[in-house]
Amino acid sequence: MPLPRVQAGRLGVYLAGCVTFAAGATLFIHSDYGVDPLDTLALGVLEHLPLTIGIAQASVAAVCIAIWAVWNRRRPVISPFVTFLLCGSLIDLMRLADTSLVPRAGQLALGVLLCAYGSALIIMSGIGIRAMDLVVITMTRRWRWPFWVAKASVEAVLLVVGWLLGGPVGVGTLCFLIFVDGLIQPFMALNQRVFGLDNHGLVVARSESAPVESTTRIGG
Template sequence: MALMARRLVQLYVGLAFYGLGIALQVSSGLGNGPWDVLHEGLSRRLGLSIGAWVVITGALVMLAWIPLRQRPGIGTISNAVLIGVFADLFLWLLPTPEALGARWAYLVTAVLVGGFATGCYIGAGLGPGPRDGLMTGIAARGHSLRAVRTGIELTVLAGGWLLGGTVGAGTVLYAVAIGPLTHVLLPALTIRPRTREAAAEPEPQEQPAAT
């Protein structure tokens, strides 16, 4: 029970921080991550908020899980619904920076926060996000995960740019940095279930320091 509570807390902390990362990067005006270029472009062309489009596209992507036979978890559903809600909340709360230095501070913080948030919600082990599951589901059909991810993100980036989403230095920074950041942070944030043997073993007693 305690382990599940910890996983749920980490999941929702991660989703909140992911929404914060989106808001910071969008507010910087220096270029969004590929999916958020699409979300912003849809918002500009069709109305509704960026967060609303995060939720809508997440739901549509999950429809593609059906032929791929992917199974969502509580983390998947929570990801699909809450990241957009948190993104809109933080876009409303955060002041829009005007000075270039402040905009870059927003951008760099956004990428760092995004890496931490990704490690949190994946490390909780309660189901991948809709977009992550799409990539892994297609890759499981015998394709390179790197090639699948690149193909999907280039497609949504191009579509978002054509719709008017913001592409810039931030887009490049996000693409280059988010993978390595997640690679570094994920092992530390992964919650591993305890085996029965480990649970049955007594906790090691602290030994006195040698003199």
């Protein structure tokens, strides 16, 4: 049975976002200037275990989903796990491409734009909210922390652990934290105004941040 047109459209935005983000993350890796906190951790794990980036990122997602589920007494969700596994696996494939013709600084700059725009598409699709953001949303609701403080705290943990494991950290990491996170919201506004895309991610965020008492509990 074919997907409804609206559902298929959202899925297309989601998949485009995953491919775009993975391309940007791959350029970060090839630039050799440092990567985002999640990839720092994933590449650090690869220094010690014979895994792939896709499996490493999926493992991080599984841990985040487990923390969120126990903390909120809700059933684990699948879509964030799929997002991490899909994006990580795409990065594994794209790393095989030769990008040496593009200057390293150019790879970093293009990586920033692609990661930010890909993130905007994934969020706007309302499919596969990032597993880390599930934990961040819970932190903001339970501890009354600003979203950016909670997100920075989670990313700091990933970054430190990844660095201790031997993952790459550099100016590219700083660029990701400042520019990618800073460009996501403007890109979402651009997509709404210029391309007429609906921001389904806002609905998902409100749903995930609803009071625990009004949501489905594990075993009930």
